Amino acid sequence: MKVSKEELLHIANLAQLNLKEEEIGNYLQNLEEILNFANIVNNAPVDELDITIGANEAKNVFRKDEVKVFEDNEALLANAVSKELNMFKIPKVIQ
Amino acid sequence: MNIIDLTVNELQEKLKNKELTIKEITQAYVDRINEKEKDVEAFVTTLTDEALNKAEEIQKKIDEGEINGDLAGIPIGIKDNINTKGVKTTCSSKMLENFVSPYDATVMQKINSENMINLGKLNMDEFAMGSSTETSYFKTTKNPWDLNRVPGGSSGGSAAAVASGMVPWALGSDTGGSIRQPASFCGVVGLKPTYGLVSRYGLVAFASSLDQIGPITKDVKDAAILLNLIAGYDEKDTTSVNMEKKDYVKALTGDVKGLKIGVPKEFFGEGINEEVKNSLKEAINKYKELGAEVEEFSLNVAEYALATYYIIACAEASSNLGRFDGIRYTYRTSEFKDLKELFKKSRSEGFGDEVKRRIILGTYVLSSGYYDAYYKKAQKVRTMVMNEFNKGFEKYDVILTPTSPTVAFGIGEKSGNPLEMYLADICTVSINIAGVPGISIPCGVDSNGMPIGMQIVGNKFEEEKILNVAYTLEKEIKFREKYKPEFKK
Numbered sequence: 001m002k003v004s005k006e007e008l009l010h011i012a013n014l015a016q017l018n019l020k021e022e023e024i025g026n027y028l029q030n031l032e033e034i035l036n037f038a039n040i041v042n043n044a045p046v047d048e049l050d051i052t053i054g055a056n057e058a059k060n061v062f063r064k065d066e067v068k069v070f071e072d073n074e075a076l077l078a079n080a081v082s083k084e085l086n087m088f089k090i091p092k093v094i095q
Numbered sequence: 096m097n098i099i100d101l102t103v104n105e106l107q108e109k110l111k112n113k114e115l116t117i118k119e120i121t122q123a124y125v126d127r128i129n130e131k132e133k134d135v136e137a138f139v140t141t142l143t144d145e146a147l148n149k150a151e152e153i154q155k156k157i158d159e160g161e162i163n164g165d166l167a168g169i170p171i172g173i174k175d176n177i178n179t180k181g182v183k184t185t186c187s188s189k190m191l192e193n194f195v196s197p198y199d200a201t202v203m204q205k206i207n208s209e210n211m212i213n214l215g216k217l218n219m220d221e222f223a224m225g226s227s228t229e230t231s232y233f234k235t236t237k238n239p240w241d242l243n244r245v246p247g248g249s250s251g252g253s254a255a256a257v258a259s260g261m262v263p264w265a266l267g268s269d270t271g272g273s274i275r276q277p278a279s280f281c282g283v284v285g286l287k288p289t290y291g292l293v294s295r296y297g298l299v300a301f302a303s304s305l306d307q308i309g310p311i312t313k314d315v316k317d318a319a320i321l322l323n324l325i326a327g328y329d330e331k332d333t334t335s336v337n338m339e340k341k342d343y344v345k346a347l348t349g350d351v352k353g354l355k356i357g358v359p360k361e362f363f364g365e366g367i368n369e370e371v372k373n374s375l376k377e378a379i380n381k382y383k384e385l386g387a388e389v390e391e392f393s394l395n396v397a398e399y400a401l402a403t404y405y406i407i408a409c410a411e412a413s414s415n416l417g418r419f420d421g422i423r424y425t426y427r428t429s430e431f432k433d434l435k436e437l438f439k440k441s442r443s444e445g446f447g448d449e450v451k452r453r454i455i456l457g458t459y460v461l462s463s464g465y466y467d468a469y470y471k472k473a474q475k476v477r478t479m480v481m482n483e484f485n486k487g488f489e490k491y492d493v494i495l496t497p498t499s500p501t502v503a504f505g506i507g508e509k510s511g512n513p514l515e516m517y518l519a520d521i522c523t524v525s526i527n528i529a530g531v532p533g534i535s536i537p538c539g540v541d542s543n544g545m546p547i548g549m550q551i552v553g554n555k556f557e558e559e560k561i562l563n564v565a566y567t568l569e570k571e572i573k574f575r576e577k578y579k580p581e582f583k584k
Contacts, residue, residue, distance in 0.1 A: 001462060008455070015413060015458040016420075017451055027336045030452055031459065032513045038460075039473045051474035052481060054334065055290035055530025063334040075181075075197035079111075079424035080185040081485045088422050093338050 001035035003028055098123035099260035103317045106263060107165050117157070117168030120263075121150035121212055124170050128214065128261045134242055134582055136234045138255040139217040142181050144402065144571035149212045149422030156210070166209040166324065174253050174263035175216040176223055177308065178297040179203055182213070182523045183253060186299050187231035188221045190419050190426050190445035199285040200264060200297020202308055202325045203333070209324065214262050222416065223273055223301045225249050226519045229510045230449040237506070238280060239580035240545055244503040247277030253311045259582050264312040264321060266319055268298055270305045270522025271404050272498075275535035278311055278456045279498035279548020282537045282578065284565070285311045289555045290530035291336035294324075294329030298439050302411035303334075305404075305527040313575065319343035322558060337554065346559035347566040352386035354564065359394035361520060363412045368501045374547040375497055381571050382495075382564075385416030394494070396480045399524035403480065405517055406460050406473035407528070413457025419445065452513060470561040484529040488554040493564050497522050498535040498548035523549060532558050536565045537574045546578070 008028055012019050021025060064095065073086060082089040098120055109115040125143045130137060131393030153168045171180060178196040180203070182441045185191045201208065206213070220230040228236045228251025236246040237253045239259040246255040254277035257265050267274040269287035286309045293308045300306060303437070310321035323344060328337040358379060363372055382390050421427040421441025428440035446454070460469035487494055499522055509516045526533040531552055539548040549568075553561040554582025 003459075011455055011458050011462060012464065015454045016417075016438045016442050017446075017454065019451075020441050027452065027455065030513050031456060034405065034456060034517070035459075035469075036512055037517075038406050038469060038473075040188045040398060040402045041406065041476050044399050044467065044472070044476045046475035046479050047473065049478045049482075051471060052477040053474060055527075056334065056336065061331070070197075072197055075195075077198070080422070081192050081427040090422055091431065091437060093434050 001032055001039060003031050099127045100158060102280035102313045103169055103320060104264050116460050117154045118150045119168055124214055131261055133258050135237050135239055135255050137218055137219050137236050137252040137261060138215045139185055139187060139233055142213055146212050146214050162210055164209055166211050168212060170212040170214045170263055171206060171216050172214050172253060172256045172265040174219055174250050176219060176268060176299040177202060177266060177453035186222045187233055187291045189232045192426060194424050201294035202330045205324055217256055219264060221450050223249040223268060223270055224449050224453055226516055228252060230447055232447055235506060238503045239582055240282060241519045241583040242499050243549050244505050247280035247503060249273040249309060251277045254278050254283055256282060257283045257311050257313060264310060264317050266308055266309045268306055268308050270301050270408060271527050272520045274309045274311060275498050275523050275533055275550060278535045281310055282546030283313060284315055284318050284536050286322060286534045287532060288558060291334050293325050294332040294335045296329055296331035300315050300415040302408035305408060315562055315569050316347060319347060319562050338482045341559060343558055343562055346563050348563055349567050349570055351382060351564055351567045354387045355491045355496045356382055356387050356389045357392050357487055358389060359494060359496060360391050361397055362496035366500050367497055370541040371497050371547050375549055378538045378549050378568055381568060385567060394483055396483050396525050397521050398477050400480050400528045401521050403473040403476040404524035404528055406469050409453045409457035410461050410470050416454055480525055482526045484531055492560055494552040496550045498550040502541050502545035502547055504517045526552055531555055532561055533566050534561045536569055538572060542580055
């Protein structure tokens with residue numbers, strides 16, 4: 001499976017990751033090797049089979065849409081690098 | 096008597112007979128951590144002072160009759176991807192280096208409600224992605240049997256801490272073998288429960304349809320005791336299964352007469368080390384002597400399952416790890432001009448190499464043009480793997496395989512080649528893909544004195560069977576009496 005540099009950078013961008021120029025060769029090689037190996041799924045006799053999305057029976061689990069308040073606001077915000085007035089602070093998004 | 100050599104069930108007995116106190120036990124473990132941690136490096140965070148204070152507090156409450164219970168005052172170690180309120184939960188990542196959890200995982204609530212004592216948070220591969228604990232941002236844990244070798248992974252800190260006597264038992268998590276393979280490498284017992292038996296609430300998600308929390312212990316009885324505590328339905332985990340509670344200790348009868356054991360020949364082929372095979376063959380002969388019916392059969396899933404595993408696990412990881420954005424509780428880059436740059440730089444600097452590789456692979460197989468060829472195909476192969484296991488369990492009570500194709504390998508031996516590292520999981524991943532339970536127990540050592548692990552796989556929610564099959568062999572081969580880690584330098 002050949003992966004181009006452009007394709008790798010496009011995927012990295014979708015995943016919100018930057019790759020350094022010197023890392024790219026390595027990532028490309030790893031990705032190709034792993035995809036070549038993973039390609040064996042295409043030899044499996046599975047055309048007639050349905051997909052499985054979870055380990056057990058796939059069923060919806062419903063519950064009432066009730067608000068449960070998490071009391072410890074301070075602990076929640078304690079891990080944020082930047083906050084203000086009990087809120088997470090981010091760079092300006094509207095110009 | 097050396098306290099740190101005792102199993103938890105032996106500690107419980109001695110507490111009951113007043114031969115030991117909670118303080119003595121905790122002190123013995125704290126002393127052992129102070130002695131061995133510098134060589135083994137199993138912990139990300141030690142809680143030794145807190146543990147001694149807690150021991151004092153619990154002893155007082157017991158003396159005053161305020162609490163009782165078999166597990167009160169028993170110490171434990173916790174893998175660092177299980178949220179512990181007020182204590183750092185780092186997933187061995189720079190991304191969560193300073194993250195202090197505001198809440199407890201459901202398994203921690205259970206542990207705390209029994210008044211157990213947390214000795215610390217244990218090292219792991221970053222976000223549980225690895226098979227050697229070498230991808231930890233903080234340190235590489237060493238194998239207590241030979242400090243030049245890896246302890247396995249991703250729960251390498253948990254297995255090494257139990258093997259070296261720094262904790263009497265520990266919790267790990269297993270997505271593709273992360274409890275069983277390190278247990279095998281370190282000569283201890285590791286159980287991955289059926290998917291849905293133990294709540295995943297508060298376990299930092301890697302691949303949600305495969306992750307399970309489970310015990311790593313010195314013996315099988317301890318694994319049953321700890322499973323008794325952590326198993327059970329939890330409304331906070333919608334994939335946890337609501338079923339009647341079982342007593343897994345009661346299942347340990349030591350009798351396997353008439354039990355049908357299937358041995359899949361594909362798990363004993365090329366690529367499996369000869370010494371591993373021979374050790375397993377001896378174990379199989381023991382089972383025959385004990386009256387079990389052993390039969391070879393074909394379970395041709397291992398390679399398909401491994402490819403499927405890396406597609407599905409990485410796809411789920413790429414989605415799960417989207418939450419680490421540099422805003423709310425993670426590492427944040429120091430310089431950025433806008434929100435997009437904040438996200439990208441924080442993630443690129445906060446995640447290690449292997450984590451980024453898997454996110455990229457996961458994003459790739461989910462991206463348009465490749466979704467059908469990889470992800471959808473893998474989901475179909477998952478159905479096939481499940482069907483094959485179902486067929487196996489129509490004929491056999493349990494299935495027996497090696498836990499790992501080799502004993503513990505050297506530090507640095509595979510870290511440069513991701514695909515080679517992935518192949519180390521060939522014996523364990525199909526069990527997660529099928530969602531069935533598996534236990535690894537030590538069954539011997541190789542010519543270098545390194546432990547060899549045997550995996551016993553059961554049908555869904557048949558932990559009782561695999562625990563009893565494991566228990567029966569353990570009693571026969573007496574591994575713990577014969578072999579001990581030597582901390583070889």
